[in-house]
Amino acid sequence: MATPPAPGGFLVDFDLTDDEMAFDEEVRGFVDDFIRPNLAQWHNERAIPREYWQELGKRGWLLVHKDGDDWVERPMMELAIMYDRISELSPGAGIAVFANNQLGVYAPYTWGSEHIRDRWIEPASRGDKVISFCNTEPSAGSDVKAIQTQAKLDGDEWVITGRKMYITNAVEADALVVSAVTDPLADDPRQGQTLFIIDPDTPGMKVRGLKKIVWEPASLAFIQLDNVRVPEEQVIGDLHGGFDHTMGTFTNGRIGVAAMTMGTATGALRLAHQRAKRRKIYGTTLWEIRTKRHEFGDMAIIAEAGRLLYRKAAWLRDNGRDFKMAASMAKLYATEKAKELTMWAAYLHGGSGVLEENRIHRYPLDAWASAMGEGAPEVQRLLIARFFDEWIEQF
Ligand SMILES: Cc1cc2nc3c(=O)[nH]c(=O)nc-3n(C[C@H](O)[C@H](O)[C@H](O)COP(=O)(O)OP(=O)(O)OC[C@H]3O[C@@H](n4cnc5c(N)ncnc54)[C@H](O)[C@@H]3O)c2cc1C
Structure with missing residues (x-):
């Protein structure tokens, strides 16, 4: 029986909806049937296999999926329930899907062009591409406006040089979202950064795994960019709007x-x-x-x-x-x-x-x-x- 509202007050419904409860059940099943039996092996190998992403993709849990020609973004409540449930058993498996969805996929999906959605987001939604978000640098973490990675326009290509540090999933990532300074003379450095999406096999990119003691078995990496050339179509969203x-x-x-x-x-x-x-x-x-x-x-x-x-x-x-x-x-x-x-x-x-x-x-x-x-x-x-x-x- 529903609780009557307090006198003069209003009723706040703290229950999840039927759909959210059904989703929660589905996630619990996935954790028990897929993650739990495989977790020890992932820890031994210190790696999360591609099947993890593909299983998530099959279920439409990688932030977005396509329904015909339309993109559908999964509600935040469901995504949050999923991160909660997965992290209860394995915070490492939880951070892996969180960092892919909410960082790596979110930015190019939200601000990227149709070309970016077709080339990177569609395979990412199936679990065929993992995307890392690379903002932190050895000398800039909390202070995002202090990043040093530089991108200079040369003809119709951007040439990017810099270093990125502590990047989740980057060892196995198939694409990297990289923040860089594109207008070093901007009065406010917050108006002078741009985001790019880059394939890790682009000449000049080096990804090196870091040994760590948290969030196993997810990977963490250092990335070096030496004169990495990317076409203008790989700019995500607004030029100088990256911050x-x-x-x-x-x-x-x-x-x-x-x-x-x-x-x-x-x-x-x-x-x-x-x-x-x-x-x-x-x-x-x-x-x-x-x-x-x-x-x-x-x-x-x-x-x-x-x-x-x-x-x-x-x-x-x-x-x-x-x-x-x-x-x-x-x-x-x-x-x-x-x-x-x-x-x-x-x-x-x-x-x-x-x-x-x-x-x-x-x-x-x-x-x-x-x-x-x-x-x-x-x-x-x-x-x-x-x-x-x-x-x-x-x-
Ligand atoms: C396991 C792991 C995974 C990560 N994954 C990613 C990733 O996928 N992509 C990515 O870009 N980055 C990633 N990071 C980097 C993370 O975002 C940074 O570590 C974080 O932003 C802090 O930056 P920093 O390490 O340079 O520390 P600093 O910014 O140097 O902070 C040092 C200390 O200063 C404190 N501090 C910060 N701001 C203030 C303030 N205003 N006032 C007072 N004290 C303050 C902090 O609490 C901290 O204790 C990851 C980090 C870890 C450890």
Whole structure:
């Protein structure tokens, strides 16, 4: 029976729709039937195979798909549910699909020409091309306007030289979205950047894998561009408008990072719950100890609040409403609280938590990694404060 609205208030429906619930079931099935049985092998090989992308593509889960001549973008709520569910079992598999969809595919799909959509996005939507987004450089991360990679026009080709660092999926990527300075004399460096889409086998491109300790088995790479020549048709969106496109990509991406991070937190919480019920201590179980119960209560609130925040941001976006503040809140809360929750969950495992075979040890590292991309915590706080004057008036 539906709950009646509070007197003088209005009814807020917190349920997922029937379609979203059916989608969630489908994702759970995919995680159990496809990712779970293969995950150990992916970790051993430290690589995610092409079948992963193709299975996602078959289901239409790679951000967009074509229906006849029309492009269909999957609603943010469904994408967020998917990042959440996949990351619960494997934050590495979660970041791989998140980074491909919300960074690599999002920018060329949203601002790219028909040519770009036909040549790169259509195969990407089937899982036949993986696309990485390459903004960070050895000397510029949070400060996006400080990138050094240069692109100079020579005839009708751009010649690009620079270095990109910490690029997810780039080892196996079939296309790279690269930000570069195209107007070094612009008064405001934010008006002087452009995005390009580049095939990694273009002469002058070198991609080198980096060994890392987070988000296994997804790959991470360093990229060198030495006089890489690309035709003008490989410019994504507005010439000198690249900074805004990058920021638009990151703003939208925050909802997905928040969802992925709440999945990471839930994965750790589930393992802690199972461990607490099993672990005998002082003639009882960890679960029966009152202070431990208090801690589980606190962690349940984090898991619930984080999920509500990202779902609100996704709902705002799917309904054409301004979601910027909500996305920053969701991302900041999820990443800050997931660090606390996952570390607590690992600690609850006692000594067994440090064994390599125990996957609990991955979760705190993966939660830590989530905080960095799409704007560091300090940046999120500043963004939230930017909306504060208007936001406070609604109460
Ligand atoms: C595993 C992983 C995957 C990644 N994948 C990608 C990818 O696919 N594509 C891509 O382009 N990049 C990627 N990155 C890079 C990521 O986006 C950057 O690491 C991030 O932007 C931070 O930049 P930085 O590492 O240069 O750190 P810095 O920007 O140097 O930050 C250093 C410290 O300063 C703090 N800080 C930042 N801004 C402020 C501020 N305004 N006030 C106070 N303190 C501040 C930060 O919180 C941090 O603690 C990835 C990084 C990692 C670790």
